[in-house]
Amino acid sequence: MFDSEFERSLFDLRRAKLAEIEKLGQPAYPNQFSASHTLPQVREQWDGAAAEQLEANRVTVIVAGRIMAIRAQGKAGFATLQQGGQRLQIYVRLDAVGDQGFALYKLLDLGDHIGVSGYLFRTRTGELTVHVETLTFLAKAMLALPEKFHGLADVELRYRQRYVDLFTNLDSREVFVKRAKVLKAMRRFFDERGYLEVETPMMQQIAGGAAARPFVTHHNALDQDLFLRIAPELYLKRLVVGGFDRVYEINRNFRNEGVSTQHNPEFTMLEFYQAYANYHDLMDLTEELIAFVAREVNGTTITNFPIPKGPRAGEIVEIDLGKWQRLTMREAIVKWWWTEAGNPPMIEEFSSSVSFSRIVQQLYNVCKREQQAVGADLDRRPPYSQDVERRSLTVPAAALSLTLRQLASHGDSVLGQSIATVFEIVAEEHLIQPTIIYEFPTAVSPLSKQKPDDPEWVERFEFYIGGFEVGNAFSELNDPVEQHKRFEQQLTAREHGDDEAHQMDEDYVRALAYGLPPTGGEGIGIDRLVMLLTGSKSIRDVILFPLMRSREQKSEIGNQESDAK
């Protein structure tokens, strides 16, 4: 518990002060305090009250809070209490609180919790202040608070000791208040539209519904391995089969992958399903939902957001969550086609691996030329921010080169994957303003329904904001025979080394065999949406306790107990 001798001796000192406080007749750890107002209530009600008004009609309040600043001044003194994210100053003077009360005041430290009763007034400088008449000790801070002006700035400490971050950095607290509002707004949105909120298994025997590697755990009594879910999708659709036409679930998914400013191994996802709807209905619903949540949380659809990745990383852009554009994946590739690569591809060229190879080759040639122009030593890719002009071509070059080889050896079976790769390379960085990208290759969408007129493409869309994907939706594949076939294709991919390929789920296919009505379903990354709405540049800033590598624990408090006697 203690990081140093400094902390250990401070702890001892505070214990001694606690003993002194008890001698004054105040319990060291009282178990209750009845306040008349919270600090936010006091501020709301009397922030506008003038000094004369408070003098004429004396207002007595009983409030509690944590001491965030304390300034003793001889036989009087001030302190600033904090509660509910707000602050209120108190004024303590010997002739008002008496010897015992003032003795207690002198034993108080930064971080202590106290209760006071007294009347409101304004100081010379006009600050609303409680003129204290009685002081009640509530709990002691046994450790030193961070520096009062800068707060806790070390990001590692802010994540590991979030409890300190939350009361020292009120901006941090505000993010999580907003996060709660996001969840509340979403529930309201779906509840009002007749969706049923449900909870499906987090521990699953087959981790399905997404392409990702799962965490494995074990049930002792059943002696059976289980997976933490990577998505609730397959269970939610079973519920639609069961007759719950509209369901949603907001809960954690777990994916055994790296961490980044947009990824945490456990993250919160909203998934919802609506019978008799298709992906076009969901596009409308998505635009409505995001704008609704933005207005509920921020009062506006405008948000200022620091772009977290890509060539414009760090740039703060104004995003209007009420204004959307829609493009097919193929249209997006054409729209953001590199001008250096010549004329953009024609739609027909996406339909065979031979013609698509030529498209990929054109992009790859640009990378080669640029690399040669910059210099042959460009094996290592310069950071985006230092070389925006060059479009930082080594990584795209590597991906494009791999794609070319795959197309050459596997032909049409990797066409879908290749198109998705090209989309990410040319288009993703441009998707700052809300954009729906629809029509995905069937090969990368094992759970989506094909377009009636073109079985190589599915009725699926993803939406992008701020340069990253926020949600994913599709018309659900409800043909059990086709679903079984898609699972088998995934198994083949798995055998070829794709350990993120979907597993076979026979029971899910059986559920479909009972008849899933035409259904649209969608998943939205809540953490990312919260980032957008709070202007946070890292997902860790919107997760209370992000995953951190474990650290050695130091001496325990129990040891200190015995030492202190």
Added chain:
RNA sequence: GAGCUCGUAGCUCAGUAGGUAGAGCAACGCCCUUUUAAGGCGUGGGUCCUGGGUUCGAAUCCCAGCGAGCUCACCA
């Protein structure tokens, strides 16, 4: 998994032509009855992330490790 950057007092940070460490806040003592990053006088507090190496001498230079941030890869 890779690259770049960082790690000095409880906190926020100084300190490189290599000479065994400083400031502010916090703490402790004293003064001060309208202050607010209160003020004044005084005091204590550091395995300079860890382990090696170079050197007469390392917070500083080199190597390895640990932790973190960022960028990238993977994904939502």
